[in-house]
Amino acid sequence: MSEFDTVIRGGTVVTAADTVRADVGIRDGRIVAVAQTLTGGSRQIDASGLLVMPGGIDSHVHLAQPSGEAVMADGFESGTRSAIAGGNTTVIPFALQPRGASLRQSVMDYHREAEGRAYCDYGFHLIISDPTASVLGQELPALVEDGYTSFKVFMTYDDLVLNDRELLEVFDCARGCGALVMVHCEGYDAIRFMTEKLERAGRTAPFFHGASRPQSVEREATHRAISHAELTDVPIMIVHVSGREPMEQIRWAQHKGLRVYGETCPQYVALTEEDMKGLNMDESGGKYVCSPPPRGPADWEAIWEGIRTGVFQTFSSDHCPFRYASETGKLNPKGRTSFRWVPNGIPGVETRLPILFSKGVVEGRITLNQFVALTSTNHARMYGLYPRKGSVAPGFDADLVLWDPNRRETIRQSLLHHGADYTPYEGLAVTGWPVMTLLRGKVVAEEGRILGAPGDGGFLRRERSPYALP
Amino acid sequence: MSEFDTVIRGGTVVTAADTVRADVGIRDGRIVAVAQTLTGGSRQIDASGLLVMPGGIDSHVHLAQPSGEAVMADGFESGTRSAIAGGNTTVIPFALQPRGASLRQSVMDYHREAEGRAYCDYGFHLIISDPTASVLGQELPALVEDGYTSFKVFMTYDDLVLNDRELLEVFDCARGCGALVMVHCEGYDAIRFMTEKLERAGRTAPFFHGASRPQSVEREATHRAISHAELTDVPIMIVHVSGREPMEQIRWAQHKGLRVYGETCPQYVALTEEDMKGLNMDESGGKYVCSPPPRGPADWEAIWEGIRTGVFQTFSSDHCPFRYASETGKLNPKGRTSFRWVPNGIPGVETRLPILFSKGVVEGRITLNQFVALTSTNHARMYGLYPRKGSVAPGFDADLVLWDPNRRETIRQSLLHHGADYTPYEGLAVTGWPVMTLLRGKVVAEEGRILGAPGDGGFLRRERSPYALP
Amino acid sequence: MSEFDTVIRGGTVVTAADTVRADVGIRDGRIVAVAQTLTGGSRQIDASGLLVMPGGIDSHVHLAQPSGEAVMADGFESGTRSAIAGGNTTVIPFALQPRGASLRQSVMDYHREAEGRAYCDYGFHLIISDPTASVLGQELPALVEDGYTSFKVFMTYDDLVLNDRELLEVFDCARGCGALVMVHCEGYDAIRFMTEKLERAGRTAPFFHGASRPQSVEREATHRAISHAELTDVPIMIVHVSGREPMEQIRWAQHKGLRVYGETCPQYVALTEEDMKGLNMDESGGKYVCSPPPRGPADWEAIWEGIRTGVFQTFSSDHCPFRYASETGKLNPKGRTSFRWVPNGIPGVETRLPILFSKGVVEGRITLNQFVALTSTNHARMYGLYPRKGSVAPGFDADLVLWDPNRRETIRQSLLHHGADYTPYEGLAVTGWPVMTLLRGKVVAEEGRILGAPGDGGFLRRERSPYALP
Amino acid sequence: MSEFDTVIRGGTVVTAADTVRADVGIRDGRIVAVAQTLTGGSRQIDASGLLVMPGGIDSHVHLAQPSGEAVMADGFESGTRSAIAGGNTTVIPFALQPRGASLRQSVMDYHREAEGRAYCDYGFHLIISDPTASVLGQELPALVEDGYTSFKVFMTYDDLVLNDRELLEVFDCARGCGALVMVHCEGYDAIRFMTEKLERAGRTAPFFHGASRPQSVEREATHRAISHAELTDVPIMIVHVSGREPMEQIRWAQHKGLRVYGETCPQYVALTEEDMKGLNMDESGGKYVCSPPPRGPADWEAIWEGIRTGVFQTFSSDHCPFRYASETGKLNPKGRTSFRWVPNGIPGVETRLPILFSKGVVEGRITLNQFVALTSTNHARMYGLYPRKGSVAPGFDADLVLWDPNRRETIRQSLLHHGADYTPYEGLAVTGWPVMTLLRGKVVAEEGRILGAPGDGGFLRRERSPYALP
Numbered sequence A, B, C, D: 001m002s003e004f005d006t007v008i009r010g011g012t013v014v015t016a017a018d019t020v021r022a023d024v025g026i027r028d029g030r031i032v033a034v035a036q037t038l039t040g041g042s043r044q045i046d047a048s049g050l051l052v053m054p055g056g057i058d059s060h061v062h063l064a065q066p067s068g069e070a071v072m073a074d075g076f077e078s079g080t081r082s083a084i085a086g087g088n089t090t091v092i093p094f095a096l097q098p099r100g101a102s103l104r105q106s107v108m109d110y111h112r113e114a115e116g117r118a119y120c121d122y123g124f125h126l127i128i129s130d131p132t133a134s135v136l137g138q139e140l141p142a143l144v145e146d147g148y149t150s151f152k153v154f155m156t157y158d159d160l161v162l163n164d165r166e167l168l169e170v171f172d173c174a175r176g177c178g179a180l181v182m183v184h185c186e187g188y189d190a191i192r193f194m195t196e197k198l199e200r201a202g203r204t205a206p207f208f209h210g211a212s213r214p215q216s217v218e219r220e221a222t223h224r225a226i227s228h229a230e231l232t233d234v235p236i237m238i239v240h241v242s243g244r245e246p247m248e249q250i251r252w253a254q255h256k257g258l259r260v261y262g263e264t265c266p267q268y269v270a271l272t273e274e275d276m277k278g279l280n281m282d283e284s285g286g287k288y289v290c291s292p293p294p295r296g297p298a299d300w301e302a303i304w305e306g307i308r309t310g311v312f313q314t315f316s317s318d319h320c321p322f323r324y325a326s327e328t329g330k331l332n333p334k335g336r337t338s339f340r341w342v343p344n345g346i347p348g349v350e351t352r353l354p355i356l357f358s359k360g361v362v363e364g365r366i367t368l369n370q371f372v373a374l375t376s377t378n379h380a381r382m383y384g385l386y387p388r389k390g391s392v393a394p395g396f397d398a399d400l401v402l403w404d405p406n407r408r409e410t411i412r413q414s415l416l417h418h419g420a421d422y423t424p425y426e427g428l429a430v431t432g433w434p435v436m437t438l439l440r441g442k443v444v445a446e447e448g449r450i451l452g453a454p455g456d457g458g459f460l461r462r463e464r465s466p467y468a469l470p
C-alpha cells in the first residue's frame, strides 16, 4: 500500500451503516484506506475519543439570494465559512431565476457570486420561477445535462409561485430530463387570504406570520404537489416539512408506492410558534419568522416519528439568513408595519448538526448511523453526489468531520460564523460538537477557528439523482 | 278529526326511521294524519302492497342551463315531467350566473324559464362564476335571505372555474350569510394539462374523457376544497363523488370533525369507464360522458361503503341531459373531433330512484329507511326544505310516491319522459318501480302516465340549511 | 276514525327521523294515530312545550344478578322503578347461566325474579358462561326460538370468561341460530397479570382498578372478538366501549365491511379515571369502579366522534348497581383490601337519558333524532323489538316519554329511585328531563312520582335481530 | 500497514450504506483493511465483476429440531453446508425446550448436535415452551447472560403454544433480562377450530392447511402480541410475516412508537396458496405447507411495501426442512389422511439470497444496500452479533460472499446441498448467484463446491440486542 498524505488515527468511523474503530488514510484529497491500523502519512491527526464522520452536506441553504427588498445576511463567503465551522463540507444553495430572466444566465450570475469565495464545495439547485417554453424545452434540460440536476419550485411567494398548470408542466419536464423536483408546499392563495384578513383585523405582529399559514395550508399544498406528481409520474422531494399534517400526507403517498420524499429541518424540532411572540408580541418575534413557520411540541414529536420511520430522507438547515437589527433585515421599515414584510428565513447552517446530534442521538431518538444518513449520506444520494460525497470509504472525497460526542456547548451568537447578527437557537444547550472539519483532506476548521480560505471550495457538477430515475 | 280530501289506504308508510302499516290522510295539500285506519276522504287511493314514501327530492339537476355551444335536452317542462314520472316531487336545479352578469338577474332569468312550466316543486341553487365584491357583498347575502340558501362553485370548466383565492372568498362569504356551499371538485389545471397531452397523442375518442380526469384529479380537488373549508371554518357539500379516493378524503375530514358532507349519484354505482368506449371506441361512448367520469366496479364498492357508513348524505341524479344524435348534443361537430367538446352530462332524474332501490334495497346493501333518507329526507334537511318536505308525517306537504317493491322493469328510453334521446341505463333490469306520484295531494303521475300539468309545481323559498349553521 | 283512550295534545313528536308538531292517539295500549289535530280521547294529556318521544329502551342493564359475594342493589322492582322514573319503558337485563347450570333453568330463575315485579316491559339477553355441547346444540337454539334472541359472552371475569375456542364455538352457534352476540371485550389474562403486579406493588386502592385494565387491554380483546367474528362470519355487538382505541378497532372493522356494531354508555362521556381516586386515593373511589373503567376527556371526544359518525348504534346504561356503604357492596371487607374485590359496576338506568340529552343534544353534538335513535329506536331494531317498540307511529306500543327540553336539574341521589345508596353523577347539572312516562298507554311516572305498579311490565319475547340475519 | 493473509482484489464492496470499488485485506480471520488498492497477501482472490458483501446471516433456521413424529431433514451438518453454498456464514437455529425439560439442558443437547458438525458459525435462539418459575426466574436470565440473548415463543402448535398469561410473564421476564422476544403469531384456538371444521367437511388435502389459518388468524395473533408487548413495555420481533393484514398491524404499532420489529421470508414473495393445491389437490401440495402459509400475489406486494418502507428489518429463510417422499416427512402415513399431520415447514436456507436478490435488487424493488441490510447487517444488529458480524469493514470477521450480480440460474433440487429431497422453488429462474463464500477468511464454498469442513463453524455467544435495550 502506498503512502498517505494524511492519516486520521484512533477514531471511530461512522457511516450510514456502520460504526467501527478504524484509521483513515487520505491521499490526493481522497480517502484511500480504512483500516485497523495505518502507518505513515505526512500528517497524522489524533482522533482518539472522536467520531470520524462524513462532512455534513446541507442540501438546502440560501446564499446571496435576492429576497424582495431584504438583503440576505450571507453570501458565499460567510455562508460557507459558517458551514465548515458547523462540520459541513458541501452545501447546495439555489440559483434563482428571476421572472423574465434566462435560467442559464441566472446560473452564471450565481457562479460569479460563488467563484473564489467558498470555503466548502457547492452545487446549485435551480429555482424555476418562470417556466416558459424555452426554459422547459431547452435551458432546463441542458442545465440538467451540465450537472444542475435538481430544482425547486414554489407554491407560494409573489415572485416565485407557480400555478398548478405550471407545476404540471415543470414536473412533466423533470420527468423527461431526469431532474429531481423539490417543492415548497404552502398554498399561495390561502396565505394571501389569511394575511389580508389578519391585517384587516390589525393582527400584524410577527406572531401572526404563523396564523397566516397554518398547518392545513401546508398540508393542502403537500397533497396537491403529491397529486401532480402522481399524475405526471415523477418523483418529488417535499422540502422543509413542519408538522404532523404534511408529514402524514407524505407517508400516505409513500405507502401508496409513490416516489415522494421528505426533508425536515432543525426549526421543526427546536422552535415553536410561541417563539414568534418575541417579548410581549413585539418585533423580536421576527427573529423566528420562517416558512413554513415553526409549529409546536406535538408537531416535534410527529417530525421525530417521521424521521424514525423513514418518512424523511434528509435533515437540512434551510439556512436563509437575515440580520435582525437592520434596515434590510427583519427590522426593515415595512417589516415593522406587518409580519407580511418581515423577510422569511432564519440562519442555521452552522447549528444543524449539533441540534440533530443532541436531540436525536444523545436523547436516544436516532442512532449514530441515522445521524450520518440524515446529515450527509442521504443528501449525497438524493442529489447525485454519491459516491463522491457522503461516506467514509475508499474513493470518497476526504470530506470529514471529527466530532466530540460528549462535548457540551450552549449555542450562542458569539460562537457562530454566519453573517446574521443573531441565532434563533440562542441559549440552547447541546451535547456533541464538531472539533475539526476536513475538506478533501485539508483541515479547514478546528475548534471554531477557520483554517481554510475562500476558494478552497469548488463547484460540484452533480449526476442525476438515482431517486429520480424513471 | 276533520275530513280528508284524500286518504291513502292500506299501504306501508316508510320514513327515514320507520316502516309502518298505516293510512295517510291529506287535506289542503298537506298530510294531516297517519293512522292505523282512516275513514272518509273525498278520494281514496288503495295502496295495498305498496310502499308510501315521501316523494323523491332531487337536489342536483340541471335544467335549461347553457353549456357552451351545446343545448340542454331538458327545460323545466320536460325535466320536471321526467322527474314526477320517476317518483320525484321536488327538484333543485341551478341558476347559473354567467361571468359578468348580476346574480339577481340570473336568478330572475331562471324564474322566467320555470314559471308555469314545472310539473313539480322546485327551488334554485345558485352557481357563482363571478364572485365580484358586489356579488359577495350584496347580491349573495340578499338572495340567501330570499330563499336561495345554497350555491355551487366549480373547481373546473373554462366558464365556471374559481381560483383558490375566489373559493376562499366565496367560502368566507357563505359562512357569513349561512349559505351551504356545494363544490364540484375536479382540478382545472390538471384536466387541461391531461387533455392537451391526450389530444397531442391523438387520443380524442370519448373514452379519453375518463383519462383526462382520473380519480387523483378529483381527489386532489376534494382535499383542496376541504382544506379551504377548514381554513374558513365553513361547512361544505362535496357533490357527485365518483370513487374511493375522493370518498376517503371526505371520510378523513369527517373523522377530523370537519363539517364536510358528501353526495353521490347513480352513475357511480351503475356505469363504468369502459362504457365510454362505446362500440369499438366510437363516438357512442359519448353517451356516458359526464364529470366526474364513471369509474369502475371496485369504486362502486367504495361508493357503497361510503353510503353504508354514512359518508354520503344524499344520492342525487346530477341530471344534466343532452341529446345524443344532435348537432347541439353529444354529436356536435366539434365533439366528433375530441372528447373535449362532448358536452359533459347524462340524463338521470327519472331513473335515480329505481336504480338505488334495486341495487341498494333489493340487493341488500341499504335498508328501506336509508333509501328514503338518501332520496328525500336528507335532501330536504340539507337544503332547508325540512320539515315542509321530506317525510310522511302530519304537517308535511302531501308529496308522496307509491312504490311497488316487487315490480320488475327494464330501463328503456321508450319508458322515459325526458328530453334526451337516450338513456345511459338502457337495458338495465331493476326491481322496484314508482306507480303513483302525488304532489301536494294531487296525483300527477300514475303508471308512467302524466296526470299533472305544467305549472302544478311552484317555487320553493328555502330556509337556511341546518347543516350550515355556524 | 274511531275513538281514543288517550290523546296527547300539543306536543312535538320526535322519531329517529322526524320532528313534527302532532297529537298522538292511543287505544288499547297502542298508538293508533299521529295527526295534526286529534279530538276525543277518554283522557287528554297536555304536552305543550314538551317533546313526545318513544320511551327509552335500555338494552344493557343488570338486575338481580349474582356477582361473586356482592349483592346487586337492584332487583326487578327497584330497577324498573328507577328505569321508568328516568323515562324508560323497556329494559333488557341478563339471564346469567352459572357454570354447570342449564341455560333454560337459568332463564326460568330470572323469570321468577321478574314475574309480577316489573314496572316496565322487559326481555332477557342470555349470558353464556358454560358453552357445553348441549347448551350450544340444544338449549341455546331452542331459547332463541322462544324469543331470547341475543346473548352476551365475556372475555374476562373468573366465573364468566370464555377462552378463544369457546368464543369461536359460541359465535358459530349464533350464526346457525340467528342470535346476536354481545361481547364484553377485556382480556382476562392481561387483567390478571396486571392485577397481581399492582397488588405485589401495594397498589390496591380503587384507583388502580383503572391501571389494571388499560385501554390497550380493551382494544386487544376488541380486535380479537372482531377477528373471531370475521372467521365465523357472524355479526357481533361490542358493548360498553370506553375510549378511542377500541372505538377505532370497531370503525376499522366497519370500514372493512364486517358487521360489527358498537354500544357506549354515559360513564364514557361523563366520568374519568381520576374519579376513581376518590378523596385522596381512598375507598370512595370505589363508587366509580366499573368495567371497562372510565377513561378521560380525550376519550370522551373519541366516543362522541364515534357517536357522531355512526360507529355506535346504541347508548345504554350498563346499569350494574351496588350499594357503596354496604358489606355486600363496594365497601365489602375484601374490597377494602384491594380494588380486585370491589364489585364492578355503577347504577345509571335513571340518568342515562338526561346525560345524553344534555351533553349530546343541548351541547350541540347530536340532533334530537339521533337522541331518539341512540336511546330507543336502535335498541328496538338491534334486539328484535321493532316495530313493536322504538318509535312514535301507528301500530307501536304506546310507550312514550314526555320530555321537557328546557328543564334544568342537578343529578342527586335524592332524586333517584334505584336501590343503590349513591349515584356516580352526584352534582352533575343537566338540561332536559323526563316529565311523564307512559307504558302501553298508562301513565306510570310523572314528575318523579311513580304511578305505575309492580307487574305493569311484562315479558317481551323478541324476534331475531335484523342485524344478525345471515 | 502490515501484511494480509488474504486480499480480495478488484471487487465492489457493498455494505448496508455504501457501494464502493475497493480491495479487502484479511488477517487472522478478520477484515483489517478496505482500501482502493491493497498489495501483498498470501492469497489473492480476484473479485473483478463481483460484489463483495458480508456473508448472509440467517437468523431464522430450524436444524435438528424434533417436530412431532416427523424428522427434520437437516441436522447441523447438512443444514450449514446448504447455508454456506447459498452465501451464508452465520445461522441462528433454535434450541427448543421440550415441556417439562430444563432450558439449560435443552441448550446443551443442541450444542451436542452442533459440536464439530457446523460448516458456518452459529448461535442459538431459545424456544420457551414451558415458562415455569424456575425457567423465568433463573434459567433464562442466566442463559441470556451466557449469550443466548433471544428466544422465540409460539402462539400456536400443541407442544409449544403459550397462553396469554404465559406470554405476558415471558415478555415481562425478557424486559428484565434484556432478551429479545421473537413471536410466532398465529392463533391456536382459531386454527384448531378451523381445522376440525375442515376435517368434518372432508377437506383434508394439503391445500386446506391454508384455509385452516387464514390471514385474519395471523393478524389477530399479531395484534395480541403487540398489545402484550405494549402492556409489558418490551420490544418484540414478529417473525415470518406473510401478508398485508399482519404487516399493517406492525406498521400501526411502529407509528404509535412501539418497538415492534418485523421479519419476512422468501415464501411470502415467491409462493402462493395455490401452490398447496399440488397437482389436482393431491398430496404433492404438502411440499409447500408451512406456517404461516403462503398467501398470494396481492400479499407479495404488501410484503414488498413493508420491505420498502422499513416495516421489516430482516429477511430470513425460516428454513424448516422435511423430506417429501418419506415416512418421516411430508408423506408420513398420518399426513396422507389430513393436512393437519403434514409437518409444517419448507427448506430455504440456500435459496434465500438469490430469491431476494433477483426479485428485490434485479427487479428494482430494493437497492443493493438494502439487500445487505436485509440479509446480513440487520440480523447482526438485531441479535447481538454486531459489530463482529454483518458488514465489510475493519474489525469485522472476514465472513464474505462474492456475488455475481449477472449470473442467471434456475433453482433446481440438483443444485442444492440441503437434506430435503425437493425445493419448493424448483424451476424458479433467478439472476444473481453466490460464487464464493469465506468464513473468517477461509474459502468454504466456491461455485457450488463445498471446500469447508464440518467443524469450521463455531458457536457465537451473542451480546444483548441493542433493539431490546430498556
Ligand SMILES: [Zn+2]
Pocket: A184, A239, A240, A291
Ligand atoms: Zn422553501
Ligand SMILES: [Zn+2]
Pocket: A060, A062, A318, A320
Ligand atoms: Zn428554503
Ligand SMILES: [Zn+2]
Pocket: B184, B239, B240, B291
Ligand atoms: Zn358538477
Ligand SMILES: [Zn+2]
Pocket: B060, B062, B318, B320
Ligand atoms: Zn351537476
Ligand SMILES: [Zn+2]
Pocket: C184, C239, C240, C291
Ligand atoms: Zn360487560
Ligand SMILES: [Zn+2]
Pocket: C060, C062, C318, C320
Ligand atoms: Zn354490563
Ligand SMILES: [Zn+2]
Pocket: D184, D239, D240, D291
Ligand atoms: Zn414460527
Ligand SMILES: [Zn+2]
Pocket: D060, D062, D318, D320
Ligand atoms: Zn420458524
